[in-house]
Amino acid sequence: xxxxxxxxxxxxxxxxxxxxxxxxxxxxxxxxxxxxxxxxxxxxxxxxxxxxxxxxxxxxxxxxxxxxxxxxxxxxxxxxxxxxxxxxxxxxxxxxxxxxxxxxxxxxxxxxxxxxxxxxxxxxxxxxxxxxxxxxxxxxxxxxxxxxxxxxxxxxxxxxxxxxxxxxxxxxxxxxxxxxxxxxxxxxxxxxxxxxxxxxxxxxxxxxxxxxxxxxxxxxxxxxxxxxxxxxxxxxxxxxxxxxxxxxxxxxxxxxxxxxxxxxxxxxxxxxxxxxxxxxxxxxxxxxxxxxxxxxxxxxxxxxxxxxxxxxxxxxxxxxxxxxxxxxxxxxxxxxxxxxxxxxxxxxxxxxxxxxxxxxxxxxxxxxxxxxxxxxxxxxxxxxxxxxxxxxxxxxxxxxxxxxxxxxx
Amino acid sequence: xxxxxxxxxxxxxxxxxxxxxxxxxxxxxxxxxxxxxxxxxxxxxxxxxxxxxxxxxxxxxxxxxxxxxxxxxxxxxxxxxxxxxxxxxxxxxxxxxxxxxxxxxxxxxxxxxxxxxxxxxxxxxxxxxxxxxxxxxxxxxxxxxxxxxxxxxxxxxxxxxxxxxxxxxxxxxxxxxxxxxxxxxxxxxxxxxxxxxxxxxxxxxxxxxxxxxxxxxxxxxxxxxxxxxxxxxxxxxxxxxxxxxxxxxxxxxxxxxxxxxxxxxxxxxxxxxxxxxxxxxxxxxxxxxxxxxxxxxxxxxxxxxxxxxxxxxxxxxxxxxxxxxxxxxxxxxxxxxxxxxxxxxxxxxxxxxxxxxxxxxxxxxxxxxxxxxxxxxxxxxxxxxxxxxxxxxxxxxxxxxxxxxxxxx
Numbered sequence: 028x029x030x031x032x033x034x035x036x037x038x039x040x041x042x043x044x045x046x047x048x049x050x051x052x053x054x055x056x057x058x059x060x061x062x063x064x065x066x067x068x069x070x071x072x073x074x075x076x077x078x079x080x081x082x083x084x085x086x087x088x089x090x091x092x093x094x095x096x097x098x099x100x101x102x103x104x105x106x107x108x109x110x111x112x113x114x115x116x117x118x119x120x121x122x123x124x125x126x127x128x129x130x131x132x133x134x135x136x137x138x139x140x141x142x143x144x145x146x147x148x149x150x151x152x153x154x155x156x157x158x159x160x161x162x163x164x165x166x167x168x169x170x171x172x173x174x175x176x177x178x179x180x181x182x183x184x185x186x187x188x189x190x191x192x193x194x195x196x197x198x199x200x201x202x203x204x205x206x207x208x209x210x211x212x213x214x215x216x217x218x219x220x221x222x223x224x225x226x227x228x229x230x231x232x233x234x235x236x237x238x239x240x241x242x243x244x245x246x247x248x249x250x251x252x253x254x255x256x257x258x259x260x261x262x263x264x265x266x267x268x269x270x271x272x273x274x275x276x277x278x279x280x281x282x283x284x285x286x287x288x289x290x291x292x293x294x295x296x297x298x299x300x301x302x303x304x305x306x307x308x309x310x311x312x313x314x315x316x317x318x319x320x321x322x323x324x325x326x327x328x329x330x331x332x333x334x335x336x337x338x339x340x341x342x343x344x345x346x347x348x349x350x351x352x353x354x355x356x357x358x359x360x361x362x363x364x365x366x367x368x369x370x371x372x373x374x375x376x377x378x379x380x381x382x383x384x385x386x387x388x389x390x391x392x393x394x395x396x397x398x399x400x401x402x403x404x405x406x407x408x409x410x411x412x413x414x415x416x417x418x419x420x421x422x423x424x425x426x427x428x429x430x431x432x433x434x435x436x
Numbered sequence: 437x438x439x440x441x442x443x444x445x446x447x448x449x450x451x452x453x454x455x456x457x458x459x460x461x462x463x464x465x466x467x468x469x470x471x472x473x474x475x476x477x478x479x480x481x482x483x484x485x486x487x488x489x490x491x492x493x494x495x496x497x498x499x500x501x502x503x504x505x506x507x508x509x510x511x512x513x514x515x516x517x518x519x520x521x522x523x524x525x526x527x528x529x530x531x532x533x534x535x536x537x538x539x540x541x542x543x544x545x546x547x548x549x550x551x552x553x554x555x556x557x558x559x560x561x562x563x564x565x566x567x568x569x570x571x572x573x574x575x576x577x578x579x580x581x582x583x584x585x586x587x588x589x590x591x592x593x594x595x596x597x598x599x600x601x602x603x604x605x606x607x608x609x610x611x612x613x614x615x616x617x618x619x620x621x622x623x624x625x626x627x628x629x630x631x632x633x634x635x636x637x638x639x640x641x642x643x644x645x646x647x648x649x650x651x652x653x654x655x656x657x658x659x660x661x662x663x664x665x666x667x668x669x670x671x672x673x674x675x676x677x678x679x680x681x682x683x684x685x686x687x688x689x690x691x692x693x694x695x696x697x698x699x700x701x702x703x704x705x706x707x708x709x710x711x712x713x714x715x716x717x718x719x720x721x722x723x724x725x726x727x728x729x730x731x732x733x734x735x736x737x738x739x740x741x742x743x744x745x746x747x748x749x750x751x752x753x754x755x756x757x758x759x760x761x762x763x764x765x766x767x768x769x770x771x772x773x774x775x776x777x778x779x780x781x782x783x784x785x786x787x788x789x790x791x792x793x794x795x796x797x798x799x800x801x802x803x804x805x806x807x808x809x810x811x812x813x814x815x816x817x818x819x820x821x822x823x824x825x826x827x828x829x830x831x832x833x834x835x836x837x838x839x840x841x842x843x844x845x
Contacts, residue, residue, distance in 0.1 A: 048457040049785070050781045050784065050807070051778070051781050051782055053786065090727075093704065094705060097704055097705035097771060097775070098705075098771050098774060099778075100773075100774030100775035100776070100777060100778035100779070101585065101778070102778065102779075102782060117778075117782060118778060119774075119777060119781060122774075206787075221690055295502065296502065296503060296506035296507075314583075357844065362506060362507050362509075364509075365507060365508055365509030365510040365528075366506070367509070367533075368509060368528060369460070369508075369509035369510070369526075369527060369528050370509070370511075371510065372459045372460050372528060373460055373511060373526060373786065373788075374490050375457070375459065376459065376460065376785055376786045376787070377782065377785045377786060379782075379783070398459070403547055
């Protein structure tokens, strides 16, 4: 494997990991923009814009976009998070030029008024669909409660009201500001020729606007500390999320934080699994670590019959304060490491996995991280570094959100 | 990549594809047994037995099985189909001996009476859960309607009645007959040392019973030709499946059949997509080809608002008879090929994908099929071979099952 990097004159970054033994190629356009970059008036615009990108350009109708991807057998998709909007495709190596042609083209969308109005309804329906999913809804509300006025609390989808009020011109303004060349990283992994890739991107994206753009409100937060119960009668199970502060995406303790979360709440063989799921006290229980620019957070959550919620909440709290007090055991550390190393390796076996990994590493660290770099970093986690995480980011200092049939908890 | 094969004295087959550039190893135990090998009295026993395999052995409790897999960070699972019961794990190369130790051990399960009684309830709940999923339920009933008295019509899960009536002794008898060494193939792919693998398997499985076992009722079928409407008021959409006959798993036309199904009903850019989904006439519409020992079948299905079902059925029939009459176009063939080649390549990039592929090829063909063999076979599909498929297996000679709010269609 070999790593390459290049910056176009307009500031667009290109990175690539060539792997001659691969049989396919994955390419992604990482736009450093998401819900945290939105003002309340345009809440949901990043995600809505992601949809609009597939609706056509001066050279392609929405139908053409679909047909052109299809013709080359591309496996393609996009997603929007708090901090990134990513468009990606995996193809056979001979179709990489076609994939670049389509992706670079759709990233300068026409944003036609008719399409905008039609897609608005699709987005509003999607919001309704997600709101009906208690797990997702609880997660969205927990973030809002924890982050409070921190921009990471902004909803990715927006609300039906914010979407309804959004105008095509507002979206166009947001696009013009945020989809500029210096805010885009193109990442490629698998089998391809690096000089050829650079030439392709240069040709298609060399003319993109090079005005720099920043990000507001990058700061740490320990969360609001609130305790909120949302009564939803239609939901049968009680969904409870306890959030706590953690290291940011560029913090040297992030691997230890990830390992700690796994030991506490992996979906098999963790403290929460043996404490709540295995004895049948909860339907599900887990803990995961999410890293962002400037801050990070631990999400500990469980869902169960409402009658069981009170006792489970006490149990989860006692598990968290036990961990805070005594840390985890050497056996737990080794088991969590085995799992995490196995996941890193399996996730790296496809160009799609590598493309995502190098794209994210470049976005957050301006650094190349090989598979071995990541394996070594996880392998280097010790009980001491886990202790450091807990000392800096007490996992039992939580903000809590419950959603379900209960009015009080 | 290098392929290896070995047969133990008791008839157990071992195959392996070593790939030095891989970073993980996948291993699977393929037992050639499934719902088609069941008599009505033990309907569902294969799938129930798959669950019981994880409940422990003389050396391990159910808890130990879970803990031991967990300790090595294994990504493990199992599935039961009409023809196969497969147990598999993906691990870091250094843990392959542990994975073999666990898998080989659990494949000689204790089938303890208490566990059997407890798991019975789990299975009956699982049947209820699946029955509530109209897509799955329609598929299960369509198979039953099409295959009629052919053993491939047997339900994989069984019924609550058949499971309730099943005794531990019946399961034990089934296990003793079907889980014999000559009916098992162990497949391994990724990074590993072949002689070491053979030694590990030999040590653990060399003492397994070597009594041979066959399979009854291997024959072609063109389906019952029935037209059945099942009224389910609780289901909101109408689910319609049209089945037709196709080539068997060892037939030279199977690649052409796969390609044809994709051109007709891939989930994007196919005849059914443009005819039904894109214009919003149906929620979903697709066509897929399933191959079995002795026969194969095409599943064409759609789901839509009940008011639209009649018109959609007429539309799907006209699409099928148009294809039967005129075949597909060269452009459709090329597009379907691009997609299929891309899928084969992406599916081959992980040891897990290769392990499944070589295991299935050995089970059905007693043949090694490299990725290139498969790519070449799909690349060799022509309009002429598609025509041959249609002439031998008319895709418009259908058996139809509708499930949903309608009483008639």
